[in-house]
Amino acid sequence: MEINIGISNRHVHLKQEDVDILFGKDYVLTKKRDLSQLGQYACEEMVTLKTEKNEIARVRVLGPVRKYSQVEISKTDAFTLGLNPPVRESGDLSDSEAITLVGPKGEVHLEEGCIIASRHIHANPEDVKRLGLEGVSEVDVLLPGEKGGILHHVSIKVDPTYVLELHLDTDDGNAHLITKETKGIIIKEKTHE
């Protein structure tokens, strides 16, 4: 039940309309490197996150463009920016936090769009079957090490294109001293209510 771990630093997904405002009309995002999930990539482009309280510069844009713009930050970032974003699955943005994106050509104010991403596992249907996780929407994951522990509320996202991987934010990664070598262990028996 070992699983690879990917740590997601703060990042932004954009719809083309917002790419146009931030980087220029009909601008095409430039792939910098592929990510582990098929078709997903980090772009050369970066934006600044801006709130009334503060700014965080050099925040990576991920491609390809989506149907909605979304900003994923950690709780540590949220304190820096003076925001209180909800913990959400990607794409579930109703009543999420407002935030402003600043690009080289313009600014976009999102009335909603800023979230703390839920801990989640990407898996394809074969992984789900092999791991005996059919019908399971949430698991616990054991993280080994000096500051190890058990993560609760790790959701399972299934798609035929997915590569099996646990995605955590930088707060979870740093709290548990996760390195590129750290593997998680999926626990099927609940360790809590």
Add this chain to the structure above:
Amino acid sequence: MEINIGISNRHVHLKQEDVDILFGKDYVLTKKRDLSQLGQYACEEMVTLKTEKNEIARVRVLGPVRKYSQVEISKTDAFTLGLNPPVRESGDLSDSEAITLVGPKGEVHLEEGCIIASRHIHANPEDVKRLGLEGVSEVDVLLPGEKGGILHHVSIKVDPTYVLELHLDTDDGNAHLITKETKGIIIKEKTHE
């Protein structure tokens, strides 16, 4: 088995010799506010942490002075500063990281002194007895909530002056969305090897 939680932001303990260098000869630290542990207090004084890679300004000094100077940071801070400090109990500084402190009157370079503090519980002997933790050096602690989980390797520090409290760094606090209201639950049965 509920326990209050205190989140420790990055901070510095100083010996008088280093206070003299940073703030001036025979300088006396100024109490800003008492901390939960008896006799411990946050000072008005702050220093800058400096490494070859970066700086973190406005880092709080805690009093009273100790026999050794020690810097406690989070893994997130360690990435900012380009350091790789070990996870240690307070005072266990052999082979810990080097770091430079900058005060208004001078700089102190510590060849060792920078650590990531172990997760720990302060308890007095009566707490230990009441909780049935006699002879137990380490427990697990359940943290509730949307990004809750179980912390492993939480050490127990016993002293007659201690007030029962779980001390975590900001990475653990932010990863688990700990607020002033969050209580931990001490788990005596190990949830891991």
